Amino acid sequence: MINLKNKLQNIPIDYSWSFADKTIKDTSYITHGYYTYPAKFIPQLASRLINEYSKEGDIIIDPFMGSGTTVVEAIINNRIGIGTDINEIAYLVAKVKTTTIDIANISQEFNNIEFSLQDRLNGNYDRFLEKANKLVPENDRIAYWFLPKQKEKLLIIFARILEIKEDNIRNFFLIGFAQILKSCSIWLQKSVKPTRDQNKKLVDPLTIFINQSKKMIKKHSDFERILNYEIKQHIDKYRIVECNDSRKLPCDDNKASLIVTSPPYVTSYEYADLHQLPSLWFGYLRELAEFRKKFIGSAYKSKNKIELNSSLAEKIVTQLGENKKGREVRNYFADMIESFIEMKRTLKKGGKACIVIGNTQFQGVEIMNAEVFQEQFKNIGFKTYNVIHREIPSKMLPSTRDTKTGQFVKVNDKNLKLAYPTEYILIMEKI
Ligand SMILES: C[S@@+](CC[C@H](N)C(=O)[O-])C[C@H]1O[C@@H](n2cnc3c(N)ncnc32)[C@H](O)[C@@H]1O
Incomplete structure (x- = not known):
């Protein structure tokens, strides 16, 4: 040796x-x-x-x-x-973190989303679910990571974000959505590696999405304030x-x-494995083996x-x-x-x-x-x-x-x- x-x-x-x-x-x-x-x-x-x-x-x-x-x-x-x-x-993530967006517009959009999600998620959401299902790529791994009820609620939120017309604002909320995915899944919370935890205590997707969005809006206005x-x-x-x-x-x-x-x-x-939750939802990951090679x-x-x-x-x-x-x-x-x-x-x-x-x-x-x-x-x-x-x-x-x-x-x-x-x-x- x-x-x-x-x-x-x-x-x-x-x-x-x-x-x-x-x-x-x-x-x-x-x-x-x-x-x-x-x-x-x-x-x-x-x-x-x-x-x-x-x-x-x-x-x-x-x-x-x-x-x-x-x-x-x-x-x-x-x-x-x-x-x-x-x-x-x-x-x-890097793009959203460095993009300037009118804070009044994000706040307005947030109010609209919050209002419509309260309505959609608390009412009979079957009709929204059918439409939402078409927006997420077919992939068995979504069912592997998300229990059926959690997946449905996330689908409704995801579909609502995709309705946002302005790219920068839509991307902003997509990152908020990406951030909550781990907590809403059965991915072992304290592990960065892909491990399932069948006993994981589940959180309500809407509540944490709302909290995450509010936090991000406040931080984005701090960012814009200090930018030259x-x-x-x-x-x-x-x-x-x-x-x-x-x-x-x-x-x-x-x-x-x-x-x-x-x-x-x-x-x-x-x-590639570490980022698979948002990659699955956003359709970035079709074949895990191909994705990894890059x-x-x-x-x-x-x-x-x-x-x-x-x-x-x-x-x-x-x-x-x-x-x-x-x-x-x-x-x-x-x-x-x-x-x-x-x-x-x-x-x-x-x-x-x-x-x-x-x-x-x-x-x-x-x-x-x-x-x-x-x-x-x-x-x-x-x-x-x-x-x-x-x-x-x-x-x-x-x-x-x-x-x-x-x-x-x-x-x-x-x-x-x-x-x-x-x-x-x-x-x-x-x-
Ligand atoms: C240690 S991380 C960088 C983390 C970064 N400093 C931060 O603060 O978030 C290394 C990065 O290299 C990226 N990477 C791997 N292969 C790459 C390639 N061929 N070209 C560009 N980036 C690549 C990975 O996706 C990963 O985000």
């Missing part, structure tokens, strides 16, 4: 990057809390990087924007925010979000000043051209061996280098790429993502500007590594010596 040394772990932890004192309220200000997006980073982290490494008017990109944290922070800090994500749900007037008036010029691959950024060559992103991890999450880090794809551009990556892949895991990790590093080359194309000379990434373990092999990325960046024309080692504070129980699988697991034995997991912020400069 080749002994691979993780050099970055010797960098002292900089606790000022943990933001351990931040509460959920702090991290969900303005539009940040609209949708619970797995693996989202906290806005304070994106904001600090943007303020330290760019100036007003600069272009900031997040090629793996997820729920749009970087893009929101870019525009409220008077920058231009650009983002892509391959996941349609992420795209819709010029940006607010010409939002489409200042924020560009696309549902696209990170290797096709909507930005001309040598124009961006900064990239702030947290890339997907190799198979640590199947992103995601970097998915175990469900195969690649022909395999150029890793990193000797460390080659060693890690060799250690894993010629098996499924080895191929997955190889595909992952190959996809990532392509994404870094695209980042380089858009960045100006001297521009910085801030990559938030932690290491993982498979079959006892440490997958040193941070060090591999650093080497890949260097090999394509970047130098290391700084590496920050940060602790990821957990509001729940701390984690430790399972000695067999190497995965982080939650523990509650106070006698164990525990460490919070840490990750790195690589700050690479284009030379």
